[in-house]
Amino acid sequence: xxxxxVEFVDIVEFAAVVAFAVYGIIRGAERKMDVVGLFAVAxxxxxxxxxxRDLVLNRQPLFWVENxxxxxVVFWLAxxxxxxxxxxxxxxxxLVFPDALGLGLWAIAGTVYAQEAxxxxxxxVLLGVTTGTFGGVLADIICNKVxxxxxxxxxxxxxxxxxxxxxxxxxxxxxxxxAAMLISITVxxxxxxxxxxxxxxxPQREYYEGDEK
Amino acid sequence: xxxxxVEFVDIVEFAAVVAFAVYGIIRGAERKMDVVGLFAVAxxxxxxxxxxRDLVLNRQPLFWVENxxxxxVVFWLAxxxxxxxxxxxxxxxxLVFPDALGLGLWAIAGTVYAQEAxxxxxxxVLLGVTTGTFGGVLADIICNKVxxxxxxxxxxxxxxxxxxxxxxxxxxxxxxxxAAMLISITVxxxxxxxxxxxxxxxPQREYYEGDEK
Amino acid sequence: xxxxxVEFVDIVEFAAVVAFAVYGIIRGAERKMDVVGLFAVAxxxxxxxxxxRDLVLNRQPLFWVENxxxxxVVFWLAxxxxxxxxxxxxxxxxLVFPDALGLGLWAIAGTVYAQEAxxxxxxxVLLGVTTGTFGGVLADIICNKVxxxxxxxxxxxxxxxxxxxxxxxxxxxxxxxxAAMLISITVxxxxxxxxxxxxxxxPQREYYEGDEK
Numbered sequence: 001x002x003x004x005x006v007e008f009v010d011i012v013e014f015a016a017v018v019a020f021a022v023y024g025i026i027r028g029a030e031r032k033m034d035v036v037g038l039f040a041v042a043x044x045x046x047x048x049x050x051x052x053r054d055l056v057l058n059r060q061p062l063f064w065v066e067n068x069x070x071x072x073v074v075f076w077l078a079x080x081x082x083x084x085x086x087x088x089x090x091x092x093x094x095l096v097f098p099d100a101l102g103l104g105l106w107a108i109a110g111t112v113y114a115q116e117a118x119x120x121x122x123x124x125v126l127l128g129v130t131t132g133t134f135g136g137v138l139a140d141i142i143c144n145k146v147x148x149x150x151x152x153x154x155x156x157x158x159x160x161x162x163x164x165x166x167x168x169x170x171x172x173x174x175x176x177x178x179a180a181m182l183i184s185i186t187v188x189x190x191x192x193x194x195x196x197x198x199x200x201x202x203p204q205r206e207y208y209e210g211d212e213k
Numbered sequence: 214x215x216x217x218x219v220e221f222v223d224i225v226e227f228a229a230v231v232a233f234a235v236y237g238i239i240r241g242a243e244r245k246m247d248v249v250g251l252f253a254v255a256x257x258x259x260x261x262x263x264x265x266r267d268l269v270l271n272r273q274p275l276f277w278v279e280n281x282x283x284x285x286v287v288f289w290l291a292x293x294x295x296x297x298x299x300x301x302x303x304x305x306x307x308l309v310f311p312d313a314l315g316l317g318l319w320a321i322a323g324t325v326y327a328q329e330a331x332x333x334x335x336x337x338v339l340l341g342v343t344t345g346t347f348g349g350v351l352a353d354i355i356c357n358k359v360x361x362x363x364x365x366x367x368x369x370x371x372x373x374x375x376x377x378x379x380x381x382x383x384x385x386x387x388x389x390x391x392a393a394m395l396i397s398i399t400v401x402x403x404x405x406x407x408x409x410x411x412x413x414x415x416p417q418r419e420y421y422e423g424d425e426k
Numbered sequence: 427x428x429x430x431x432v433e434f435v436d437i438v439e440f441a442a443v444v445a446f447a448v449y450g451i452i453r454g455a456e457r458k459m460d461v462v463g464l465f466a467v468a469x470x471x472x473x474x475x476x477x478x479r480d481l482v483l484n485r486q487p488l489f490w491v492e493n494x495x496x497x498x499v500v501f502w503l504a505x506x507x508x509x510x511x512x513x514x515x516x517x518x519x520x521l522v523f524p525d526a527l528g529l530g531l532w533a534i535a536g537t538v539y540a541q542e543a544x545x546x547x548x549x550x551v552l553l554g555v556t557t558g559t560f561g562g563v564l565a566d567i568i569c570n571k572v573x574x575x576x577x578x579x580x581x582x583x584x585x586x587x588x589x590x591x592x593x594x595x596x597x598x599x600x601x602x603x604x605a606a607m608l609i610s611i612t613v614x615x616x617x618x619x620x621x622x623x624x625x626x627x628x629p630q631r632e633y634y635e636g637d638e639k
Contacts, residue, residue, distance in 0.1 A: 034627070034628045034630050035628055035630070036575070036581075036582075036583045036584055036587075036628065037575065040575055040583065043552075051482070055268060055481060056264070056275055056278060057278075058273040058274065060484040061484065062482055064549075065482060065483075065545060065549055068545075068546040068548060068549045071548060071549060071552060072548055075548075082630070085630075119278060119281075120281040122281060122284060122285055122288075123278055123281045123284060126256075126284060149249070149250065149253055155249075156249075157249045157253065158249055161249075201247070202247045202248055202249065204247050204248070204295070204298075268481060269477075269488055269491060270491075271486040271487065332491060332494070333494040335494060335497060335498055335501075336490075336491055336494045336497060339469075339497060362462070362463065362466055368462075369462075370462045370466065371462055374462075414460070415460045415461055415462065417460050417461070417508070417511075
């Protein structure tokens with residue numbers, strides 16, 4: 001790869017891979033996994049969402065087969081992290097940061113790729129949301145946690161949804177691609193962090209009368 | 214899409230999408246999910262089985278990317294349903310109907326597509342069964358239920374199996390495609406409903422002597 | 427298929443399918459599944475890993491669609507096994523053998539196919555490991571066991587990793603393909619069996635001070 005060929009979306013993708021790999025590693029450390037387990041969780045978190053997206057869009061070779069250095073980076077991240085298990089456990093309370101960052105980066109990268117492949121607006125945003133959430137879902141399922149997306153909790157997938165449509169809107173008013181990506185990624189990440197901080201949930205009718213839970 | 218181009222198999226597919234979306238929504242409501250959760254479960258239930266089928270048969274674009282109005286329909290179904298949470302919870306006892314309907318519709322549509330793609334008879338029926346059961350399996354796994362197909366219970370996958378082979382048999386004696394589909398779908402759905410009503414199980418040797426459970 | 431066309435890698439693949447089908451059937455029997463359940467678990471164990479590999483490498487048709495007799499063999503294995511449920515339950519203590527055998531056979535076959543498709547060394551070995559472990563992971567998830575690969579336990583994925591790199595090394599020094607496969611499969615299987623027998627685990631720093639568990 002010549003440096004001149006590196007596009008902004010490649011940088012976003014690389015950052016997203018690292019963010020979700022870190023998420024997977026910390027989740028795995030909670031379960032006291034050994035280095036192979038850490039790598040397996042990191043790998044599925046970092047590549048799960050994008051793999052689904054590429055298969056759906058029939059993009060071959062898959063992004064991590066084409067950019068095989070991604071897998072090497074994740075491998076060494078897991079090996080490196082495995083030397084500092086106590087540090088990892090302490091990092092659990094900061095888990096929301098790689099999660100929010102990965103969500104935003106993946107969601108917009110997914111939307112961009114789906115648009116390039118000629119998908120409709122709704123499908124593009126949907127694939128963005130899928131790409132942005134699926135890695136975390138896989139890591140959570142492996143580690144036996146109920147995935148955030150399926151819990152009644154602070155808005156999560158909704159942030160990616162908003163970010164995806166914001167990107168499409170900014171592009172529709174002819175903003176440059178990179179600027180549109182940067183803005184919509186930032187909005188997604190900040191929205192998610194605010195949602196966690198201020199416990200923003202979706203308005204919802206109650207399932208039972210007087211249901212307080 | 215021109216109306217004249219709509220084939221019977223398209224109608225079957227649309228009905229199947231709606232049936233499994235409803236199944237997913239009711240399952241999600243049991244877990245008190247918010248509107249995003251309901252949509253996520255409905256989406257995976259409605260499109261999971263067909264996605265596996267399309268990937269296996271290398272049919273690109275995937276059926277729900279090509280017919281992107283399917284995703285919009287599922288989205289609005291979930292939004293609409295989220296306004297009536299108590300009603301959804303009451304619907305749980307009727308869950309067997311969308312489940313049986315989706316099973317029959319998907320199983321036969323899956324068999325038809327696999328035949329068109331030139332798969333062998335056994336593989337065609339198998340893909341029909343996969344398509345017909347996988348959506349429910351995904352919804353159940355998400356909602357932390359043991360999927361019906363893996364439980365020792367009333368015949369389920371077997372109904373789809375019978376329906377698939379019935380379709381192939383009817384086609385072999387030169388019955389028109391639409392008639393063969395209609396008959397085999399009906400048989401599958403009715404068989405499943407009878408299985409639930411009369412607790413039809415497969416004959417089975419006991420795992421332990423005097424095993425009553 | 428003419429007999430003359432059968433390559434060594436085809437024999438390895440067939441043996442791997444049978445080994446993992448047996449693994450799936452015994453795991454299913456533990457959960458007292460009926461014949462359909464046994465088939466479903468055997469099917470996912472036998473074909474899960476290879477399906478992921480083929481989708482990643484864009485090898486179409488999938489290996490079990492092209493060789494549709496594989497599915498028929500697994501079907502009759504499950505039907506046959508369902509007549510001897512008590513025997514299956516007794517076989518549980520020998521589960522390590524089909525598991526180790528399937529791991530070795532699948533891992534090397536996966537590495538070979540990835541090399542043929544032009545993947546990098548690391549990706550090839552990784553896909554070998556994925557192919558060798560994913561079937562067992564699926565069967566374990568279905569049967570509600572924590573998959574071996576994610577547990578802190580005797581080395582498992584590591585054996586496949588060693589075997590895959592051994593294969594590449596032997597090929598690099600110009601050993602014939604079949605000999606390289608035979609040696610690296612044997613090493614993988616024996617290593618795994620030794621790991622179980624002598625409780626070989628990866629060296630690991632402790633998660634907590636004085637952590638004994």
